[in-house]
């Protein structure tokens with residue numbers, strides 16, 4: 504089925520069925536929760552039953568999302584026979600909620616990961632969408648449904664969190680136009696932005712200070728590395744959520760081209776988060792260790808001790824930066840040919 508047919512089949516299914524379990528992905532973010540809650544509001548408006556299920560409690564930062572208090576853990580779920588998975592590239596993303604998907608009689612997917620192979624009965628997958636919330640926005644319009652204030656907050660949250668507040672390379676003119684529409688509809692952009700970006704728990708601010716004051720620079724400051732052990736986390740009473748986003752602060756240092764943040768997990772492994780400013784494909788490094796991600800942002804788990812994990816990641820980053828530079832030199836040669844040849848040809852033409 505083509506894209507458009509999939510969307511009509513999706514809308515058809517929403518009309519025909521009465522009760523829906525809506526699934527979000529493990530390590531829930533603003534887009535999976537925002538899209539799931541916006542779809543829930545749409546279904547409730549249609550007079551249907553809908554429940555959002557999340558593998559873990561809703562992160563504190565997303566507690567403000569309308570309907571967040573209604574989200575249940577897999578063990579408490581009602582398990583309706585129609586399931587909608589939001590922002591889940593594959594079934595592994597459900598983790599403990601997997602049985603809800605497997606036991607459903609009809610499965611629907613709404614997603615924007617290009618790696619999504621379409622594992623449900625009906626798959627609305629648009630890799631060109633900046634966020635699943637962009638597709639949910641279209642869903643409301645396609646169904647002739649008005650996006651109310653609460654749904655606007657959910658949709659806006661998904662779009663801004665997946666695009667780094669409308670700054671990452673996946674930010675599309677469409678996404679910005681949608682935000683403009685939501686603003687026209689009365690969205691309080693100042694308040695939602697404050698809740699997402701300017702409401703940091705005291706503990707988080709302190710652990711950030713600790714980690715960043717201990718960060719180290721390598722290779723003339725082009726590689727930034729910060730670490731955090733369980734002992735340090737406990738000293739501050741920090742949760743995993745308090746330690747999120749630290750790698751971005753390492754990346755933002757002026758001289759840093761590739762940033763690494765290594766955090767000890769409760770299971771004794773080390774979670775390595777990587778960021779690159781177009782100077783390396785960190786997704787390649789993560790892939791080597793069974794992790795994943797994109798050229799600019801990726802991550803993996805290391806079972807090695809901290810010192811070995813640090814040595815390995817520094818070596819891998821250096822190798823990858825060299826490989827990337829060599830590749831860019833080739834590209835540059837090609838690009839300069841492109842720029843020089845056309846005028847010469849034109850000249851010859853005139854002659």
Ligand SMILES: [Mn+2]
Nearest residue numbers: 534590635665
């Ligand atoms: Mn997403």
